[in-house]
Amino acid sequence: MYAQMIKSEATQEDTEKLAAFQARIDAGQKIEPKDWMPEGYRKTLIRQIGQHAHSEIVGQLPEGNWITRAPSLERKANLLAKVQDEAGHGLYLYCAAETLGVSRDELTEMLLDGRMKYSSIFNYPTLTWADMGAVGWLVDGAAIMNQVPLQRTSYGPYARAMVRICKEESFHQRQGYHLLMHMMKGTKEQRRMCQDAMNRMWYPALMMFGPSDKDSVHSEQSMRWKIKMNTNDELRQKFVDETVPQAKYLGLEIPDENLRWNDERGHYDFSEPDWSEFFDVIKGNGPCNVDRIAARQKAWDDGAWVREAMLAHADKKAARRAAGELKNVA
Amino acid sequence: MSSDPHLVEFFLRQGDNALVLGHRLSEWCGMGPALEEDIALTNTALDLIGQSKLWLAHAAEIEGADRSADDLAFLRDAYDFRNVLLLEVPNADYGRTMLREFFFDAFQLPWLKALTDSTDDRVAEVAAKSAKEAAYHLERSAETVIALGDGTDESHAKMMAALDYLWPYVGEMMVDDDVDHAMAEAGVAPLPSAMRPAWDDTVNATFREAQLPRPDTKFAHAGGRNGFRHTEHLGHMLAQMQVLQRSHPGATW
Amino acid sequence: MSREWPLWEVFIRGQHGMSHRHVGSLHAPDSERAIKNARDVYTRRNEGVSIWVVEAKHIAASSPSEKGPMFEPSRDKVYRHPTFYDIPDEVGKM
């Protein structure tokens, strides 16, 4: 998902403490910042929450790409508010990660120099206005599927951030779907844009859940720690099952010949995405990786003098205030 | 035509100011110097776009030409826009963006407050809603200008450059023309020039804290409020903003 | 690496006269800006009418390992909770 390739760290710690820790998690208790926790738990969480935070802010870019071209005042406001929410999500998550002893600046630098990743989905381009619908509907839809269970994750600050995020997410998927509904009732070109968006976004959306659990050795530990709540395959299936009727309602075709209802399983059968493409994207070879990081780097560099100046001014102000107070005393 | 062309013009000026500045600010979304700044600036952009919708909807209605607020925003050419030039010039860096915002807010707050007494209920109503937003915008932009002017040598130099660039554009906000006189006579709005003392006070007080000198040149570019001569920048902004409406005539979104 | 803006904890009182509640954190160069940032980040959906900010380093917190002695003594004082007292339905709403 937004944390597609999170490996949990191996741990070597006091078995008694570990058992007590696991017992607390099993009992549904929350772990809080100052509680003892295994080093592996802490590190895995930093990676997962950090990657999730990065995904939110890199995720601002593909949609930000259309803000200045939004076709009505209403849509412009909707999209702006939505992309702004994603900045908020990044902010909440960075703050949650900070409780584990890593600063936002450190996390940002790890994103920029490639030590940390973000969701593969944001390395795909947004090429028409219909992509704003498809992203909201499919990408936020997939994200929500992953985020709702994370509200129950074992780490308190993370769980609380997810509660806030989920509350805000609820309009994202709907505004995307609403946009597509409107366009599908429009002109031939508009319908073509929608289908084109569907064709490009479907498999990347499926990839958001990460590779099959069969190939993921680390998810077991994360599940025991309640950092990961469902398997990748479970969530992917759930996403497909919910999305197929929604696509049908829109009149959009899902680009998969093998897609059909399986009565026996009670689920849709569907084709796996091309995982070699996924690994290429993760390695940096997606259509937009370079541009995305360049954009984040530029914002970071261009903002440096502002961040510095505001702090310098705060220091001066405090010093002047202190000097003033001293004078008053004397 | 039964509509009052001066009144339409007046509403367009208010709507276009909000729209053009809102659009410029929206360009920052996702690019801000810190997440907190990014989010705050987007709030301002959203306020302004909301305001523009209200002003333009009234303009369209008074005009009576069967156009909507969206038609006005997305289907007019540059020479039909009525915003001041100050608001259409590019953002450049964060310093210039915030200084421009501050210059506008310092005008807009007393202006909107005065408009709440308008004899035209529509004006008074939109102004009442917008004035609250403008009060917060001004607090935030003034504080930012102070911090960046006072902060570091580098930030001070950047603010000086921004000031040099923007100053020739501020005067246009406070120069009266025919439309303004017609509005003043009808009790719809005060003369923009009447905002000068309040604007000067705000700017002087803020500049003092920001360690920024007030330029002594009074030169003021003009041509935005009456549409006679916009900058080259507006055309590019509109090319982007209007692309979907222009390339798919008749489609709705 | 240059210095970061300090971290602030944000407390917001909602519309209905409830106490200020911790809603999250943010970064800001000073307290004035922290309040403004809190307004922009945490009250976008009309959540609040009053904001407190405290620089995170100034928050003194109970130690989690003392959770037992700190909070358990109140656990058995169930008589402090209204549901402890069974009142027949006929009495009406109480």
Ligand SMILES: [Fe+2]
């Ligand atoms: Fe999000």
Ligand SMILES: [Fe+2]
């Ligand atoms: Fe979202």
Ligand SMILES: [Fe+2]
């Ligand atoms: Fe998202």
